[in-house]
Amino acid sequence: MNAPMNALISVSDKTGIVELAQALHAQGIKLLSTGGTAKLLADSGLPVTEVAEMTGFPEMLDGRVKTLHPRVHGGLLARRDFPAHMAALAEHQINTIDVLVVNLYPFEATVAKAGCTLEDAIENIDIGGPAMVRSAAKNWKDVAVLTDASQYATVIAELQANGNAGKISDKTKFALSVAAFNRISQYDGAISDYLSAIDFEASSASPVSAAPVLALFPAQTNGRFTKVQDLRYGENSHQQAALYRDLIPAAGTLVTAKQLQGKELSYNNIADADAAWECVKSFNTPACVIVKHANPCGVALGADALEAYSKAFQTDPTSAFGGIIALNCPLDERAALQISKQFVEVLMAPAFTPEALAVFKSKVNVRILQLDVSTNRNAMDMKRIGGGILMQTADNHELQLSDLKVVTAKQPTADELNDLLFAWNVAKFVKSNAIVFCKGGMTMGVGAGQMSRLDSARIASIKAGHANLSLAGTVVASDAFFPFRDGLDVVVDAGATCIIQPGGSMRDDEVIAAANERGVAMVFSGVRHFRH
Numbered sequence: 001m002n003a004p005m006n007a008l009i010s011v012s013d014k015t016g017i018v019e020l021a022q023a024l025h026a027q028g029i030k031l032l033s034t035g036g037t038a039k040l041l042a043d044s045g046l047p048v049t050e051v052a053e054m055t056g057f058p059e060m061l062d063g064r065v066k067t068l069h070p071r072v073h074g075g076l077l078a079r080r081d082f083p084a085h086m087a088a089l090a091e092h093q094i095n096t097i098d099v100l101v102v103n104l105y106p107f108e109a110t111v112a113k114a115g116c117t118l119e120d121a122i123e124n125i126d127i128g129g130p131a132m133v134r135s136a137a138k139n140w141k142d143v144a145v146l147t148d149a150s151q152y153a154t155v156i157a158e159l160q161a162n163g164n165a166g167k168i169s170d171k172t173k174f175a176l177s178v179a180a181f182n183r184i185s186q187y188d189g190a191i192s193d194y195l196s197a198i199d200f201e202a203s204s205a206s207p208v209s210a211a212p213v214l215a216l217f218p219a220q221t222n223g224r225f226t227k228v229q230d231l232r233y234g235e236n237s238h239q240q241a242a243l244y245r246d247l248i249p250a251a252g253t254l255v256t257a258k259q260l261q262g263k264e265l266s267y268n269n270i271a272d273a274d275a276a277w278e279c280v281k282s283f284n285t286p287a288c289v290i291v292k293h294a295n296p297c298g299v300a301l302g303a304d305a306l307e308a309y310s311k312a313f314q315t316d317p318t319s320a321f322g323g324i325i326a327l328n329c330p331l332d333e334r335a336a337l338q339i340s341k342q343f344v345e346v347l348m349a350p351a352f353t354p355e356a357l358a359v360f361k362s363k364v365n366v367r368i369l370q371l372d373v374s375t376n377r378n379a380m381d382m383k384r385i386g387g388g389i390l391m392q393t394a395d396n397h398e399l400q401l402s403d404l405k406v407v408t409a410k411q412p413t414a415d416e417l418n419d420l421l422f423a424w425n426v427a428k429f430v431k432s433n434a435i436v437f438c439k440g441g442m443t444m445g446v447g448a449g450q451m452s453r454l455d456s457a458r459i460a461s462i463k464a465g466h467a468n469l470s471l472a473g474t475v476v477a478s479d480a481f482f483p484f485r486d487g488l489d490v491v492v493d494a495g496a497t498c499i500i501q502p503g504g505s506m507r508d509d510e511v512i513a514a515a516n517e518r519g520v521a522m523v524f525s526g527v528r529h530f531r532h
């Protein structure tokens with residue numbers, strides 16, 4: 001980078017920009033700027049040249065055209081090591097631009113506002129900013145391009161290091177270039193998603209100044225994720241894998257967790273931990289969820305962490321070995337001492353007492369994650385298929401007591417109704433076909449992922465027997481309807497006295513009659529919870 005150096009600064013977000021400009025000026029770098037940014041720098045006592053003065057062409061079209069000019073893009077794109085490029089600059093009296101500081105019009109924030117009009121959205125599509133960023137990022141060896149305030153400190157430090165005025169390392173400039181192209185990709189993706197979602201026919205009855213009608217699923221969707229880390233391997237050791245997060249992940253979701261101790265999380269750890277966390281945070285009272293191979297093998301409510309864990313562990317001690325444990329309440333020493341008796345891969349809670357952490361200090365392989373309990377969930381689910389994806393709204397339905405429809409002569413008791421809601425909530429997180437026996441806020445037997453609902457019911461009963469748990473007086477949740485009475489007979493034979501299922505089968509009357517014949521209560525939820 002040859003002196004004299006020039007920096008062009010044009011930002012929507014003014015955070016930290018005065019301090020950066022002061023550091024650039026202290027290095028003898030000439031400041032160029034536009035509009036409000038130029039005024040801010042001048043008001044701060046910094047010498048600044050307006051871009052319009054540099055180009056000899058005024059801003060026009062309400063500011064839409066101000067930096068789209070050869071004096072700007074020539075200064076950004078010229079290769080300093082190409083004599084022909086430098087000769088062209090000299091011939092046309094164009095100075096190099098060696099530092100570009102640009103952040104874009106706030107399109108994403110604008111369209112996120114309730115009632116945003118199409119006109120407002122369009123006006124917040126930046127044209128000159130992305131064009132300059134692309135030019136500078138392409139010519140990264142000669143131009144440092146900054147697109148976010150978080151980058152300023154690093155650049156200031158390099159400029160000031162060793163008294164080497166104006167020197168920014170190639171490593172930093174390349175990293176800034178990559179970040180710049182990523183930002184442009186994210187920005188264009190957000191614009192594409194928004195415009196692709198507009199139902200023009202439905203919106204055309206309204207003026208442009210009204211909020212457009214947006215389709216739930218846009219004509220094109222642009223995934224925007226940031227890599228968190230490479231993983232040791234994928235689902236199996238011969239597969240490679242990495243973890244990515246949303247650009248702005250919702251609070252209380254797994255990717256926001258803070259790991260307090262333990263080995264690096266594996267692909268399967270992360271998948272199972274997410275299943276456990278999404279399930280446990282759906283309860284409003286102290287709860288524990290133990291997950292093994294993506295399915296809850298034990299779920300329970302309790303007065304505290306110790307009681308919730310102890311009850312959850314009873315459901316299936318065999319499967320709990322090497323499982324993932326999630327609590328929605330703080331973990332204290334008493335609960336930690338009990339949990340430490342089993343082999344656990346991952347332990348999650350919103351808080352840990354110092355004494356609880358001390359219990360696991362010697363168990364260095366146990367991965368301990370701390371994250372906030374939140375009702376935030378993904379709005380959309382995606383599943384990869386050959387050559388495409390399936391996209392759907394997430395299954396965030398929450399069943400209320402008022403939603404239940406009793407369809408039998410026998411009525412559920414108050415305790416049974418509470419257990420029905422608990423069982424239904426658990427079934428929502430069990431792979432289909434799902435059958436869940438519960439009693440007293442505790443799973444008593446879980447049958448998951450079978451091709452036949454009958455087999456799921458039988459497996460749940462078998463597991464309860466292995467755990468020495470009686471299914472007498474339990475309630476049962478079935479994630480989908482019973483197509484025949486045989487499924488109901490199996491769970492009643494096992495000891496169930498109350499059943500919750502969606503209903504909706506052609507043979508509902510037959511199943512209801514069977515429930516009346518067997519003297520059990522049955523309620524319909526009106527929704528199902530397939531989970532494949």
